[in-house]
Amino acid sequence: MDQVTIKDVAREAEVSPSTVSRVISDSSQISCETKEKVRTVMDRLGYHPNAIARSLVNQRCNSIGLVMSRPTDRALANPFFTDMIQGIAASTQQENFSLMLTSADSYESETREALNLVKKRQVEGLILMASRISGDLINTLVRENYPFVLVGRSREHSDIPRVDNNNIRAVKDAMIKLIAKGYSNIAFLSGPKDFVVCQDRLQGYREALVEAGLAYRPELVSYAEFSYEAGLKEAHDLFIRSRRQIDLVFCADDLLALGALRAVETRGLKVPEDIGVIGFNDTPAASLVNPGLTTVRIPIKEMGKRAAQMLISVIEDHNYQGEEVIIPTEIIWRNSVRDDQL
Amino acid sequence: MDQVTIKDVAREAEVSPSTVSRVISDSSQISCETKEKVRTVMDRLGYHPNAIARSLVNQRCNSIGLVMSRPTDRALANPFFTDMIQGIAASTQQENFSLMLTSADSYESETREALNLVKKRQVEGLILMASRISGDLINTLVRENYPFVLVGRSREHSDIPRVDNNNIRAVKDAMIKLIAKGYSNIAFLSGPKDFVVCQDRLQGYREALVEAGLAYRPELVSYAEFSYEAGLKEAHDLFIRSRRQIDLVFCADDLLALGALRAVETRGLKVPEDIGVIGFNDTPAASLVNPGLTTVRIPIKEMGKRAAQMLISVIEDHNYQGEEVIIPTEIIWRNSVRDDQL
DNA sequence: TTGTAGGCGTTATCAT
DNA sequence: ATGATAACGCCTACAA
Numbered sequence A, B: 001m002d003q004v005t006i007k008d009v010a011r012e013a014e015v016s017p018s019t020v021s022r023v024i025s026d027s028s029q030i031s032c033e034t035k036e037k038v039r040t041v042m043d044r045l046g047y048h049p050n051a052i053a054r055s056l057v058n059q060r061c062n063s064i065g066l067v068m069s070r071p072t073d074r075a076l077a078n079p080f081f082t083d084m085i086q087g088i089a090a091s092t093q094q095e096n097f098s099l100m101l102t103s104a105d106s107y108e109s110e111t112r113e114a115l116n117l118v119k120k121r122q123v124e125g126l127i128l129m130a131s132r133i134s135g136d137l138i139n140t141l142v143r144e145n146y147p148f149v150l151v152g153r154s155r156e157h158s159d160i161p162r163v164d165n166n167n168i169r170a171v172k173d174a175m176i177k178l179i180a181k182g183y184s185n186i187a188f189l190s191g192p193k194d195f196v197v198c199q200d201r202l203q204g205y206r207e208a209l210v211e212a213g214l215a216y217r218p219e220l221v222s223y224a225e226f227s228y229e230a231g232l233k234e235a236h237d238l239f240i241r242s243r244r245q246i247d248l249v250f251c252a253d254d255l256l257a258l259g260a261l262r263a264v265e266t267r268g269l270k271v272p273e274d275i276g277v278i279g280f281n282d283t284p285a286a287s288l289v290n291p292g293l294t295t296v297r298i299p300i301k302e303m304g305k306r307a308a309q310m311l312i313s314v315i316e317d318h319n320y321q322g323e324e325v326i327i328p329t330e331i332i333w334r335n336s337v338r339d340d341q342l
Numbered sequence C: 001t002t003g004t005a006g007g008c009g010t011t012a013t014c015a016t
Numbered sequence D: 001a002t003g004a005t006a007a008c009g010c011c012t013a014c015a016a
Helices: A008-015 A017-024 A032-045 A050-059 A072-077 A079-094 A106-121 A133-144 A167-180 A197-209 A228-241 A256-265 A300-316 B007-015 B017-024 B032-044 B051-058 B070-076 B076-095 B107-119 B134-145 B168-178 B198-213 B230-240 B254-266 B299-318
Strands: A064-070 A098-102 A125-130 A148-152 A162-165 A184-188 A222-223 A248-251 A276-280 A294-297 A324-327 A330-332 B063-067 B098-102 B125-128 B148-152 B163-166 B186-190 B221-223 B249-250 B275-281 B292-298 B324-327 B329-331
Touching: A008 A017, A008 B017, A017 A032, A032 A064, A050 B051, A064 A079, A064 A106, A064 A300, A079 A098, A079 A125, A079 A300, A079 B076, A079 B098, A079 B230, A098 A106, A098 B324, A106 A125, A106 A133, A125 A133, A125 A300, A133 A148, A148 B017, A162 A300, A167 A197, A167 A248, A167 A276, A167 A294, A167 A330, A184 A197, A184 A228, A184 A256, A197 A222, A222 A228, A228 A248, A228 A256, A248 A256, A256 A276, A256 A300, A300 A324, A300 B163, A300 B329, A330 B198, B007 B017, B007 B032, B063 B076, B063 B107, B076 B098, B076 B125, B098 B107, B107 B125, B107 B134, B107 B249, B125 B134, B148 B299, B148 B329, B163 B168, B163 B299, B168 B186, B168 B198, B168 B249, B168 B275, B168 B292, B168 B329, B186 B198, B186 B230, B186 B254, B198 B221, B221 B230, B230 B249, B230 B254, B299 B324
Parallel strands: A064 A098, A064 A125, A125 A148, A148 A162, A162 A324, A184 A222, A184 A248, A248 A276, A276 A294, B063 B098, B063 B125, B125 B148, B148 B163, B163 B324, B186 B221, B186 B249, B249 B275, B275 B292
Antiparallel strands: A098 B098, A294 A330, B292 B329
C-alpha cells in the first residue's frame, strides 16, 4: 500500500540508505552478512525499488514507445499489428524494457502524442510503423536525435534505421512465377495510394510485366482501403472496367484478396479456374476460406522482434546508429491460383 | 537533445524556477506578462516538462498496465485482443493516461511482471484479461490494495471490479432460440476446461437443455484449444462418437466453429442443411467464410473502453471502489444455421 | 505576485 | 566495508 522506501529499509536494518542501495545493485564491496541482513529486512518490509525515482537519477527509463501511424482502430483491425506487437513485446521483455502504446484518433494528434512521449522523457525511443508516416515526425526525430526505428520504409528518407521486407522484389518474384504459370492478364488491386507499401508493391507488379514483355495497363490497377468490403467493391469495378479480360487479381493485402475472392464468386465465376487471386500477409483467414488464398507471407512477428532489438541497441550503444534490415518473404501456395504450368 | 529544465527556462526568463513551474500549471497567481514572458522562453528553448520528475513528486505516473499472457493470447487468438486494446487505448488517451503492455512467454513470468509493474510504481493500476488468471495475482492485488479491473470473471473471487458479458445467459439464450428452430441434438465444442468463459458457456448450454426438457449428454461435449485445427479435429471426433446423431454444433469460439464448419464439409455433409454450426466472438473471418458463420457477438472494444475508464476512476476517486459491469451480447444470424422455424 | 527551501526515492561521489 | 552528501527535475508550503 504505502510505499516502502530505501530509508525504511535502512532504518530497520540499521545501516545507511547508501548501503541498501548497494545491496540492491549487488555491489561487490558490501559484506555478505550485511547483504543478508538487508535483504531479510527488504523481504520483511516488502520493499520494491521505485522505478520512477530510479529513472530520474539514471536518466534512463528503460521503455520504448510503439507508434502506429494510422488512427489506431483502423490500424489494429489488421492482424498485421497484432503480430507486430507480439514480436516487439517479446524483445522488450527479454531486454527488460517496458513497452508503451501510443494511439490517437487522428493522425495529427498521434504524431503529437508520440513526440511528447520522447520529449517528456517517458520513453527512450520509438518504433514507427511506417505506412504513411509524414516526413515531419521523422524529421523531428532525426533533428533532435531521438532514437527510433522504422518498420517499413519512408519515401523521403533513406539511411534510416529500419526493418522491412522488400515489397518490390516480393511482388515481382511472385508475378514472375504467376506469369510462368500462364497468367497474362493480371490486374492489381492496391491499397491506399499514399501507403509506401502499396507504391512499392505496385512497382513490383510493373517491373515484372515489363520484364516479361507484357503491357502495363493502368486501367487494370485499382485503389481501395485495406478492407474486405473495399476489396469486394473494387474487384467488381475492375471486372466491369476490363470487361472480364482478367485472369488474375494481385492484391496488395489479404483483406482485399478475400473481398476479391468473394467478388469473383458472386459473379458466378470460379477461383482459380476462371480467375486467380493472390494476396499479401498470410492473414489467418487466408487458410480458412475456400479455396485457400495464395498469399505472400511476411514474418511479421520476426520483424517486430528485430525492430525492438535494434532500437534498444541504438539506445544503449552510442556507437551504433542502427541499420537497414530486410527480412525475406515467402509465397504460400494455396488454391486460389491455378497450379498448372504453362 | 540535452534536456532543457525548468532552471534553464527560469534563468533565461529571469524569474525563479517556481515561477516557471507555476506557469506550467497555469497558476492563477501569476501575472499575465510573466506568463507570456516565460512561455516565450519555453518555446524558444524547446522546453518540455520531464514526466518522470513530475511523477516522482506527484506520486502519480498516470499510466496503467494491460496484462495479456502469451499463453492466453495464443488461446484466444488475435481479434479479441486487438479489439480489446483498441477500446482500452481509446479511454486512456482520452483520460491522458499512458498504456503499458506486459507480455511474457510463461504464465508465471507474466504474473511476476505484472506485479512488479505496480510494485515498482511504474503503473498505477492493471487491467487483467481473466481467462485463467490464478487467484494468486488477484489475491495479491486485493491484499496490497492495488487498483485493478478484471475483464471477464474469476471463479474464486466475487465482488471484484470487472467488465464482462454474461456468457451463461448468452449461450442459454442462443440455445433456446436454436431449439425453437427445431434443433434437438446439439453438441457443444468447448475451449480449454480451465477457462472460466468455457465453463460458463458450457453451463449455459446445460441449463438451456434442461429447461427445454432435453437430455444433457456428456458424450456430446468436447474440449479443444481455441484454434481452427483443434476445432477441425474435435468436430470429427464428435461426429464419430455420436454416430452422426448431431444436428448442431455449438462452439465456444469462432475459430473452433470455423474448424467445425470445415469438418462437416469434408465429411460430405452440408451446412446448414445437415448440420448447423454456431460460434462466439464474431471474428472477422466469420463473415468471410461460406456459409457465413452465425455467432454470438461481444462488443469487445466497448468492454475495453469501460474497463479502462473504470480503472482510471478507481485510481483517481478514492471513494469509488469499482463495480461489476455486464455488457450485453447479440446473436449475428448468418447462414450456418437453418432459418426455418419449427 | 514572486522567490526560497525542502523533499519525492534513488544513485554516485566523496569521505572515513 | 560503510556513511554522509549532493544531485536528478519538479512541486509546494512558507516567506517576502
